[in-house]
Amino acid sequence: MLLSLILEVLPLGMQAIAETTKTVLIDEDFLSVSYEMEATGKENVFRIKYQHDAQEENHQQRLKLQILDEDGNVIDYPTTSGMEVEDGWFIEKSFTPSAKKEFSITIPKSQKRLQLFVEMDEQVSNGQKSSKKTTNQNILGLGESFWLEVPTDLTKSSEEPAKKSSSAKSTKASKAASSRDASTLSTIYTAKIPEYTEDTTGKYPKHPWVPENQTNVINHQGGQSTETNWDGVTQWDVANDDNTKSYIHYGNKQNPNLSMRALAKQTDVKNEFDVQMNVRGHLNYEPGVDIVFLLDNSKSMDSASGTGGNRKANAVKAMGDLVEQISKLHVPSTNNIRVGATIFSDFMPSSDNKNFAVSGNPDDWKDMVAQYGSTAPEGGTFTERGLAEANDLFESAGNRKKLLFVLTDGVPTYSWEGLSAVQDSDMYYDQTYITDSRDKDGSGNYLGYHSGYISGAGPGSTTQFAASQPRSVDGHPLTSHITTTNSRAKRIKAEGVEIHSLAFNIAPLPSYEPIEHSIPDLLRGLYKMSSKKANATGDTEDDYFFYNAGDSTELGDYITNWYDIISRTVDQGEIINQLGDMYEVVGNPTVQQVKAGEAGWGNTIPNGDLPKASKTNNDRTIEVKDINLSAGQEIQVNYKVRLKTTQLGFKSEHWYPIHKSSTLAPIPQRTQDILPFGIPSARASIKDFVIPVRIDWDDSRNAAEDFWKLRPSSAKIILQEQDDNGTTWSTIEEIELTENGNWSGSFPPVMSGPNYTYRIVQQVGSEERVLGYAKPTYSNNTNNSFKPDSLVSNTPIVITNTLMTTNYSFKKFKHDGTPFTGTDKPKFTITRTSGTQDVVVETGIEPEADGTVTVTGLPVGTYKVEETHVPSGYAKMTNFNIEVKENSGGTAVEASVQGQSGSHEVINRIADFELKVDKIDERGKALNGASFRLTGPNGYDQTKTSGSTFTFTGLKPGVYQLEETVTPTGFVGLDKKIAITIAEDGTVTIESNPLVTGSGGATSAGNKIDLKVKNAMGKVLPSTGGSGVQKLMLISLSCLAVGGSLGAGYLFLNKRRGSR
Template sequence: MYFDKVRVLKSDDKSGSYYKDGLALGATSPKTKFNQGTVYGGQTIWSHLTIANSAAKDIKEDGAEIHTIAVNIKRENGEGHSENEIVQGMYRMASRKANATGSLSNQNDYFFQKGSTSDIETYIENWYQEIAQSISKAKINDPLGDMVDLVGTPMIKRVAGGNDFPIPTVDVKDNRRRLLVENLNLFKGQEIQIDYTVRLRTEDSNYVPGKWYQTNGQTTLEPSPERSPDVLDFGVPSVRKKDDRPTLEVPVEKKWEDTRSGEADFWGLRPDKVGAVLQKKDGGKWVDEKQIEVTKAGNWKALFDPVMGGDTLYRIVEKERVKGYVAATYTPTTFTEASLGAASGTITNKLLTTNYTFKKFSHDGQTAFKGANKPKFKVTRQAKDGLGEKVVVANMEPADDGTVRTEGLPIGSYTVEETHVPTGHQRMSAFTIDVTENASGTAVIAKVAGQSGSHTVVNKLQAFTLLVSKVNHNGAALEGATFSVTGPNGYNKKISTGSSFTFTDLIPGTYVLTEENAPKGYVGMKETLTITLNTDGSVVFGEIENKPMVTGSASLSENKMTVTVKNTPVGTLPSTGGGGTTPRYLLIAACGMVGLSLLGFLLVVEKRRSNS
């Protein structure tokens, strides 16, 4: 507190309706400084400046603003204060400017000291303007946001309250990172607008599409920086670039229907990769949006690069149909971001297959094998076109009607070979089933030797051998005979050596065995023997039961027929019991013995009668 460093909190300054003059404080009018100090409450007061500054302090603390004016301040008439003390006492009563800095001085206060009345008029006019203005000597500070750059030159313009009031300029500071407006004065109803353009730093490494970024830092207005410390904040706008990045990620999965006997890709026909296309509906047509390879190494799963989501309609298609498979099916057939959700689009390929049947018959091409003597087959996919050899089915048997059926054959070439040959028959020749796609790729066709119709294979009977053995009446080998055999396809063979006669290469049909010449001193087989070899390998010896000197047998497993012809010596009658012939003298002796027996019987009977 100036001058006495004593603040007067209460004073008795009136006598009735009149203020008391200074004499009561001990001053001599018109002096400001007392002749001697006056003690109140233990404090000594020496000057009216102390009383005036105490009253000014009370007024300022009530919110009022005090301006003081000093004109022609001079020390005269024995004034105890110096001119400087009087001036200091006056500017200390004035309100301090809100933006004042540093120590107390008349430069920081609302204090005016001039030497002429014209100067006072100018000051008072400015003072009035300052008091009347809503915004006085205001400052706008507008730093830019970290993610924007200033484009072009900022412009300030009047938007309300007239077109003739003064407006300041906009200064660009800090390497074009801050806008500054100073000394802005506005009366009630006056408005200005500052226009400028900023560019979002989309190239910045920290930029995230679609994210909101503040265009400014803390933007403030100091409406009357000299009169008030108030700082007002402007709302800070934000800017973003519409996130036009693709956001929809579409997973795709390839599924195969080609399992056989529990083994996936049994045939090895899957490629290592397939191409998938994500298409977008554009008006009335589908256009390719993204492409990707779905690979075996990737477990037949992949993820398309992101595309725009929303209500856009998409579908997944296979780039090319996989050879040997039905044209792919898709789930879902079409979708949007919402309808797909967390699911995957699937491409399903089903293997194209076909069945093939052929007929298997015995020698005559009509009779099927039955029972335990059925043939068995093996079907093997050939090593061809990069595919390895693979057994498709083994030990396949025909049905009772001779039908052999192999099922589920995809494209490829298949060898059919006989693994078990019916007894007594020749192994059939292996043949190839070729399975190829039709022209449209919608089915596969099986052909044998270029023909898709029924195919018949036959087991020809193995050629039989006829072994003729020549023996005498005692069963001993007998040489010297000649035998011939005639039969189908001009078969005619004669053998005249040894006691065994082997006729080979006999095929089904009827043969005639003839003993052309008997051994010397023996009676030969006078009638021919008919032998029928049936297509199933059975043998019938014609009327052999009426030929006691001939026996016959057959073996299918050995493809052999055996005939034994017994000759009797000349002059010997053949027996009918199969015991051979007996010389005539034995028969005569037998008759004589019978006669003697009868004679003895008659003698015994006659003697018994005489005795009686």
């Protein structure tokens, strides 16, 4: 990473620091990607630049970038000409022969890095006259991402004024800090990139093979990674798979390092496909591996182990076991494995330090272990020189894989003198990288340690330099042998050597603890000496190839890890498959071992050690991790996918890739190899089928639609598909029909053909049936099942909802139980009262000849029956309600009155009569002063006392007695009670009396009885014995005398006239 410090003097005397670094990520003839990083006071700005140029005339390219923040979230991309955002990627809008762009990303100061993924698609024209183009996706095959980082020293310096004197050295430091271990940044293989054709029929492998008798799957051919062509096998029987066909092989053609393939095949379930991923490991690398062991033989190795024996004996035993196992991996004809070693301490004359050249002879390896065991431990720990001499043994390695395994019980106590250095924030213990050392004399022989770096506590006694003896190289601090040793290791790793360290019993001598590094610092120094894992994201012990055994007795367990590294061609491998957009996973992926290993090995993987397959990213990614394979072991990953045939945009008979990407990282901790599988494509070969549907309502009355207002506001219509067993229905589409939409609609296109069986189901709420309506009927019986070819094109399926109704009859009789006759019959109005508002259903209904009143066509609800015309002389009946409810099965509705479903009878009773009594004198004039009492049935007893008219109400059929209880003064009243009889039919009978006249009966004007009671004036006689009586008697007698005289005179005169 190239760092430049730029100081700008701002107005008002204030300094603003704008520091910029430039880092090249990809530097190829056809593509370059770089970024500049500028740290300002409040934010970090990354300026990303790229340029690509197609290398051939008929090739065009399109770059795709994805940028994530520290939390793994896609950033907000800036508006950039010619770029667009699609599914979280920032991509060029079109394929072009060349392009050059630059854009900036600004992030808060608190964020220190961005993650960048780079892909490139390439489009190839098939000829000048052909419009057909082939698109190859992700031709870079990088797999891993780049980190765009803010250097630690840059972050600090942005908060402080820059120092001019440090500018030049900072530039060097950044470049050194940006370099990672070449061994883990390198690749073993050149990926063999599958090719694909994309045209109007879809996207599918350009070099295809198909399973016998299967027409809906295309797989990619296999081949050899070192050859440009593919195997040419276009068809084979997947039912008899012998695990030899269609593999992509990496390494030697005859003895490949690993083999891999992906294939898909049809299943018995339509639109479902079995996906099968195979990965096989082998015994050897191509072109081979050189292994050098750096074995500690310092005096401390002679110390007793904490749990028995001494460190040296335990180390020798562990190494002997390891060499024995490695010998089994050796294939003489290929010289696949060569081993060498350096036995080291302080390289003093008294110490027995030895080098063993790399050899392909296992006998030499065993001799190496034997001599290690026989060499007496002596001296201190000059680890820097041990690393240098071990690295020299790789001189003849060429392009072979180089592995350096360090076994030590101590930390460095000697170093060479540093000659030049730069600042490096990634270095440890000091952030100083020694780029050159005084390590050889003029003859090219290694020198002894630099005495100036010996701690004041004693020769070689501590790793940390004494505080009283500060040292520096090129002005950069140097305080520890860890710094010099790790600088040497950094240079060795830059040459492609992969360093693995195994430390045990690491601790400072008790007498030096006050002036020595702490144990954590010592351990950090050792693991930073090791190679960093290629997929590491942190900077902890677990991010490096480092093992810390607490005791030498544990060495055997840890050295087993070295054996695994040597023996496996797939070590902690990972498969990552991103599903294509038109697919979904069915069930869970599984892993099985299909080959135990090459002859004589029998390496069956225990079930507990089989790789683990899982679904991640909302089931859109299949991941298989911890794949460890060697010696012909082969695992197979199995899972099912289903085409999403109902997804928007799906096309019939169109090839869809099952995966968007499908890769194997065989050794993700040690290399950046990302190897692509061939991606199968599949299709559904059935035409699209649109199903229109409509709801009809049979619920009108008197030609009025929705008269009862019982329809729902909407209804859900469900399209279901039957499984191949004919036992299960699954919902695939739903639509909602409404009145505003005329109760009509169409399902999205679904699959057609004789193998598909559908049915239609209406749903309102949680029920198929609308409350009050009968179970819906479906045209062509489509609710049971139908085949697409059974329907007439563009003719809707009709769902009919019929309102369930019932009739109700009641009887209307007169008081005597006989029906009404003639023209004066009762009339009724029926009103529905259970809705949101009252609805008059019928008016003017009359009884039939037998008294039956019938109301027809009533759905669920409450209905009030009211007598709106009452025959003359009868009282209006009391209103009653008809209740209409569904039966228990919901198959019909039933009517009842007062909970009874039988016929209800209503009797018209005679209306109450009114009796009016008029009191008159002999001349017919109203006469006041009388009182009348009327008694009758049911305790009727009323007395009227005022006026000349006396009105009695509420008279029901029966016999009543009218009695004059007070007679006006001077008049003669009724001398007895008058009987008045009201018959049940309303006929009125009045007892005869000379003083009483009247009539009555039932009339349209009401039931009335009118009586007139006449009173005569009477003569008043005094009582006997009184003076008044005597006077009356005298007067009477006088009158009689006078009357007699007059009568006599009259008779005398008449006689005389007659005698003449």
